[in-house]
Amino acid sequence: MIKVKLIALTAMSFFFLMKKLLLSLLNDKSEMLKIKNLKKSFTNSKKEKFSIINIHEFSVNDCDQLAVSGESGSGKSTFLNLISGILRPDEGEILFGDTDIAKLPESRRDLFRARNIGYIFQTFNLLQAFTSLENVMLGMMFTGRTDKLRCIEALDKVGLSDRLNSKPSELSVGEQQRVAIARAIVNSPALLLADEPTANLDKKNSGIVIDLIKNLCHENKIILLLVSHEKEVVEEFKLQRYFSDINKSEVLQSN
Numbered sequence: 001m002i003k004v005k006l007i008a009l010t011a012m013s014f015f016f017l018m019k020k021l022l023l024s025l026l027n028d029k030s031e032m033l034k035i036k037n038l039k040k041s042f043t044n045s046k047k048e049k050f051s052i053i054n055i056h057e058f059s060v061n062d063c064d065q066l067a068v069s070g071e072s073g074s075g076k077s078t079f080l081n082l083i084s085g086i087l088r089p090d091e092g093e094i095l096f097g098d099t100d101i102a103k104l105p106e107s108r109r110d111l112f113r114a115r116n117i118g119y120i121f122q123t124f125n126l127l128q129a130f131t132s133l134e135n136v137m138l139g140m141m142f143t144g145r146t147d148k149l150r151c152i153e154a155l156d157k158v159g160l161s162d163r164l165n166s167k168p169s170e171l172s173v174g175e176q177q178r179v180a181i182a183r184a185i186v187n188s189p190a191l192l193l194a195d196e197p198t199a200n201l202d203k204k205n206s207g208i209v210i211d212l213i214k215n216l217c218h219e220n221k222i223i224l225l226l227v228s229h230e231k232e233v234v235e236e237f238k239l240q241r242y243f244s245d246i247n248k249s250e251v252l253q254s255n
């Protein structure tokens with residue numbers, strides 16, 4: 001009898017241990033982006049140095065969709081420009097897995113960005129002389145690949161398959177931002193940065209663009225990091241943070 005009880009007890013403990021292990025594996029989201037002790041200063045027109053970014057620690061996990069809210073001038077665009085390697089920090093680490101983008105030489109940094117990071121800007125940043133398709137193809141060019149079919153697919157995903165040959169001036173602002181979204185996702189990035197992506201859109205288009213960005217990131221397993229000063233935009237996300245909780249720099253001087 002004692003032997004039977006012992007076997008049952010061992011089997012039960014084994015079962016609970018396995019369950020715990022499985023649950024921990026399922027819940028273990030690895031940190032895709034990790035920032036440590038990041039600092040950046042600028043110089044104003046009077047040649048005085050001022051600190052704009054001072055982040056002790058910040059991370060984003062795989063599959064996260066994080067929206068960060070903050071006032072204009074608080075350093076949100078600078079923050080995204082540092083993450084994408086467009087700007088170099090004064091100090092600190094910006095780790096994608098084992099790769100510190102801040103430490104890569106310029107040519108490798110550009111290639112790393114092209115392959116791994118998509119960027120959506122407030123002002124779309126489309127080239128006016130080029131069609132929607134050409135704008136998306138230009139976004140792919142920096143990776144050293146060209147795949148027209150993939151660019152057409154990306155424009156189809158944002159609902160613009162009938163506007164492939166339209167130039168930005170022939171598109172509505174909402175459509176222009178959708179071209180910019182297609183350009184940002186065409187290289188299947190691991191991370192999508194969105195800097196005030198709805199600031200130039202009306203309420204209806206703003207809703208369409210946010211839904212589109214969220215769905216595309218979800219379907220394509222892209223991590224999303226969005227910054228905005230608009231409360232209504234940030235409230236569309238489950239994961240929200242205040243930039244002032246992340247960035248401890250006190251902007252004493254601006255412009």
Ligand SMILES: Nc1ncnc2c1ncn2[C@@H]1O[C@H](COP(=O)(O)OP(=O)(O)O)[C@@H](O)[C@H]1O
Pocket residue numbers: 042043044052070071072073074075076077078079253254255
């Ligand atoms: N290259 C630069 N040189 C000097 N000051 C800058 C530079 N880029 C941004 N700034 C200043 O840094 C502050 C933060 O800018 P920014 O990151 O654009 O804030 P946000 O995106 O939150 O509005 C602003 O006061 C801006 O004028």
Ligand SMILES: [Mg+2]
Pocket residue numbers: 076077078195196
């Ligand atoms: Mg900004």
